[in-house]
Amino acid sequence: MTTTAASEGALVSIPHLLARNVSAFGDKPAYREKEFGIWQSWTWREAEAEIRAIALGLLELGVEKGDFIAIIGRNRPAMYWSMVAAQMCGAVPVPLYQDAVAEEMAYVLEHCGARFVIVGDQEQVDKVIEVQETVTGIDQIIYHDRRGMRKYDHTHMNALGDVQATGKAAHERFDKELDARWQSLGYDDTCVMLYTSGTTGRPKGVVLSNRNIIETSKNSAEFDNLLPGDEVLAYLPMAWVGDFIFSIGQAYWTGFCVNCPESAGTMMTDLREIGPSYYFAPPRIFETQLTNVMIRMEDASRFKKWLFHTFMAHAKEVGPKLLDGQSVSGMDKLKYALGNLFVYGPLKNTLGLSKVRVGYTAGEAIGPELFDFYRSLGINLKQLYGQTEASVFITQQKDGEVRSDTVGTPTPGVELKIADNGEVYYRSPGVFVEYFKNADSTTDTKDAEGWVATGDAGFIEPETGQLRIIDRAKDVGKMADGRLFAPKYVENKLKFFPNILEAVVFGADRAMCTAFINIDLTAVGNWAERNNIAYASYQELAGHPQVLATIQSHVEEVNESVAQDEMLSGCQIHRFLVLHKELDADDGEMTRTRKVRRRIVEEKFADLINALYDGSETVSTVTEVTYEDGRKGSIKATLELRDVKVLADQQQIAAE
Amino acid sequence: MKDMADGYITEDGRKIGGVMMEMKNITLRFGGVVAIKDISFDIREGEIRAIIGPNGAGKSSMLNVISGFYHPQEGEVWFHGKKRPSMKPYQVAQQGIARTFQNIALFEGMSVLDNVMTGRLTHMKTNMFQQAIWWGKAQAEETAQREKVEKIIDFLEIQHIRKTPVGRLPYGLKKRVELARALAAEPKLLLLDEPMAGMNVEEKEDMSRFILDVNDEFSTTIALIEHDMGVVMDLSDRVVVMDYGKKIGDGTPDEVRNNQDVIDAYLGVAHD
Amino acid sequence: MPDQFLFGVEVVLNGLMAGVLYALVALGFVLIFKASGIFNYAQGVMALFAALTLVGIMEGQVPFAHLINAIFGTEVHYFGWNVPALAAILLTMVLMIFFAWAVNHFVMRHLVNQEPIILFMATIGLAYFLEGVGDLMWGSEIKKLDVGLPQGASIWVEENTAFLGTDNFFGFFIDKLDMVAALVAAVLVIALVAFAQYTKQGRAMRAVADDHQAALSVGISLNFIWVLVWSLAGFVALVAGIMWGAKSGVQFSLSLIALKALPVLMLGGFTSIPGAIVGGLIIGVGEKLFEFTIGPMIGGATENWFAYVLALLFLVFRPQGLFGEKIIERV
């Protein structure tokens, strides 16, 4: 009864929430994982037992209060348990990106001084062992999957299962200690430390307190009315703050169930089997799905195509209105219901989105077409705007007030202000404590009153109160003639074409804008197959004249649209090239969350940028690449540069 | 390699036990054709034993003798220190010997899961009447066996094709499913008949890793036939070389590599 | 010599004659099986169909008369002419060749590479189809077939064997038709063997039987060979149909002879022409002898099943048949 007595007021840490959940809905599923062909599941009570066993084991291994415990692996219940177990011991979990190369991992492990590393499998163990050549602070490696681990030196290594077993065996010795440790956790103690991917420079360790996480989870969960019966699929990197909020913060606050897929390869099937009611995905995933839908529909019979296009057209008109609760004529409702039977329903079903009650996308601007497609199907897809430093939530869209070009109104508890230069500032209970071992950056970002600079430029629409983001504040610049330059704005417009995967626009302090383009290998490859165009590699396809012509037409379309906006009409693209390689996180060109690192790209491809501005027809270049296994190599290419039709400035036309 | 009375230690430090199976003076004839001529060799606990030789050397016939499919006219098969009486193949399987086949012999009409489940037939205990009723014993057994089979499926990383009919699978995966079926039997001795035939380099690497992992994880003794010399030399602890039905070499990969008869057989005779 | 024994000898002789006819049907099976691996269950129905057609043409029947009458309400039955036997046989043969082409074109071509058992079942379907078509074309009533073959017991044989009996009054009863049949069968076998040995098509046929792929690679058209063997099988069926039809009338039971040919084949092996002959003789003699000796004790009519049970028992001990080679199984 102690836990219930502790109720509301005392829910000051994740372990406290866990105790509350066990007593409130102990027999409801807390975790599921597809393994051995079925969904293994754990109730809150069972999960608590597992977590407790890990925590006891960690104590037995000598975990001290305030230790950092790195967690590296794909989304698995055991990994989440390890995080909570670390918290129970008074230690701080530090989840890392599992696909990080050893170098990156070394920096983070060194920086936080992790004494314990809990990893998923042999692959990560190997990386950590490699890291140990330079990083000395690691006392113990604990691995979850025993496969292939038999021959390793186990003097400082344990299987998670064994840790649990010894923990259980030693519970008489440590029960008291453990209970004392987690019960003494306070609201302002550190909950988790997450490293930001950092579009520039070294990753920074963002320290988030229990208050940050729990308040934010509470506010956002109440905002969307999340319930204990909800289901989420945990498939995004555990090191990303969003996953921490969804799969631990909100999950523990509301008590909903976290489902882990069997492997990356079966993600889509697993998604369909679970049918989550609360779903988050970056625009990229929605885009891939839509591309797949369209490709598969291409092969359908004419009748099916007709059915699909007819009803989709209708859905575009009526679907969003229905979702926003606006009035729609009876005939339209009937037609929509028919469409739901024949197209939308089955489509949502095959995509695994039938049961989505609350869906979010964020991280990048989402194309209006793309956004509307999902909403018109009746999926309540919304946008949010957030940051690691804010424990995710800054603004969210309310049900019924959803638009593709804004990111919503402030999440309850968040205050916003716009600085003179257009940069967005916020203040909230979720605002981070500090950057670990980096007081300078902390003061740079967070002022004494607790206002945090987002680094994004934007404005609040006066009539709706919705926040609209234009671009990264530091990326919004001036062109040589003083006109406004907002590369992200143009890049997003380019990326809305399915054929274009990435675009990088240049033009700051220059007379005109130019662009690098990455084609989407799935979409363009499919097109090539249909047109019997043979290609051996990305590079070859990217250089194909017909592909270039298509991209050129896309760019021209974008120019037309950009020209409409008087403030930004100077951002029309005059010349572009299609890159000979895909921008890649392994090569440092993108962050692990797949945001382009503009500076690095500019440095690395300086020769190409020069060629874009010196008017040459072609350019030859050599680029270093990193292969999946970490080996380095280089590729040579000769690229064709293309001029694009640019529309005259409307103001000028008017003036003449 | 240090020789010991009841075993030896391999270069990578694995302990190899005593003799598990011994073939004594095996001779096998088909009508007038002599497929195997007076061959003797042994297979020790925990070892990876390779049988190599040019096409038509009688390697597959030897495997067929071990698995009880062919009955040699002369010679004896000793298993676990006892002379094996003449047995039907399924009785040999029940003794804990499982195998894969040179030309994939999966049950094409069944799913991957069902194929692997057949591998556990020798462990199934319920009778027909219990199965006809299903509820109770049969269902409990099915679930218990499914759990074991899922471990194998996980081990060989074929989860994504679990319910696919095997007929639809590409060649490399079929080979892996066949290995899974053999492993499901939890064999003491695993016979692999050209496990890497027709595979590309990457698939061969995968398969080699699986074979080593099997030997390591389950301490399964493995006897394999393989054409790819490189693979054989990397994988195996000891190698028997056959040519025209006769044994021309037997020893560690290094010993065999330097054996003049073996070199002659491979170089002198223009087999494939 | 005791009469009982002589009766026995007569039974054997009659059995031999019946066996020749079984062998004749079995021959058709062997031809198709060797060349294409198809176990043609429809062989018996082909014999029935050929005989029906022959009678129909000779008597000038209007094909599909019943169907036409049923649809158009007419009353046509006969053209009112008679076709001479030889011409009718030729016309029938033309039809059988067309049938062979149709079978290959519409059925077998689409079943290449299927399992033997599927092909077998397809020929069962073919048998049903052909039986239906035969009945629709020519009507299902029992018909007499007379192409001028000698009928009745041979007086000559009876007189010349009379001395064997105790009172010189015995005499074997042997049907003249059976003797003709035996002769025809012998000629047919020799002709077929000669065809296979000495003609280009025959050699191609044997090549296909040995190895499809190899035959293809030397430029033999499989389609042509299959039409050829089905035509040959049609020809054999026609001959068998004439013999059986002349003996016991053209009726549905004719197609049941085909079933009799199956145990013949199981004994003789599916690929051996001599096997078919020997198997036929064994079955013919065996069933007559069994019926003669054991039959009366157990209720008679043992011919219905004797052949099958014999073949079954035989196969259990020698699965590859009399002339087949021992199969070495490989994995």
Add this chain to the structure above:
Amino acid sequence: MFYREAGDFKTSYVDDSQTFPIAFDRYRYYFVLVVAFGIIPFIINDYWANAVMVPFLIYAIAAIGLNILTGYCGQVSLGTGGFMAVGGYACYKLMTAFPDVSIMIHLLLAGFITAGVGVLFGLPSLRIKGFYLAVATLAAQFFLVWMFNKVPWFYNYSASGQISAPERFVFGVPVTGPNVEAWAKYMVCLVFVTGCAWLARNLTRGTIGRSWMAIRDMDIAAEIIGVNPLKAKLTAFAVSSFFIGIAGALLFAVYLGAVEVGEAYGINKSFLVLFMIIIGGLGSIFGAFAGAAFMVLLPVLLKNVLVGGLGWDTALATHFEFVIVGALIIIFLIAEPHGLAQLWKLAKEKLRLWPFPH
């Protein structure tokens, strides 16, 4: 199209391996059961019972039986008619010898007796394979029919050589003899069909079923991985004959009432049931039902159209039926060797993927 599978996940192997893992299929199955047990008995009349429903149910049992032997275990049999005769005559002898025992028990016992006979004739299957075996099973067909015809003990020395079913009751309702009502016949057959289908499903989903299929797909490999071929084949013969025996007994006792062996259990019955499983689908219990329905309905339909509608005479219609059945067999073997069951499965797949084509 109508499938909504998102969120339908399995947390145990029992759930994962249930007969209808998809909820929509499960509901449809319950619906069929409700209609079959709760509605049809109240509306069925003599014509529908005798022309369609009762033969359909009886042949479905036989087809399930043959499908186990041929479709699951790969042993082709042309002896179905003969085994049905064993069931029929066993039932007759039991009914007359033990009039006080329930007919339901007699029907079951008839199944067991047939199973025994089936095992006996299955023994050669150890040595004989493929169509050699098919032909060998003809021995059973001809021998058994001959035996029931020639040995008077089997027909209780009746003058006509026929057997006819005496009146028997279940829960006081006559189910055999001259006073049976349509619904009673129907219900008896339905109960047996349901039971048999359930048993067949259980047997085919587990160990025995897998060893049958292993023998079917590759007998040598099956033996090497540990399938005892003797056991697998003989159990297949036994189970198959059990079902076929029950079907034969029902055919005699409930459906026909009086039987002359050559007519009711002749070689044509063997082919009829074989065609049912080819058209329905080898190796599928649903296929047995589909095939039985098809082969029972086709003549009824043809008769209604040709004789009833166009006024042809019955003989002509029968010949036409032969042509159509023959052609259908060939068409099915060419176009869809796995029969209606496969078409059904493909249609289901399509609906599940709707609106996508693949």
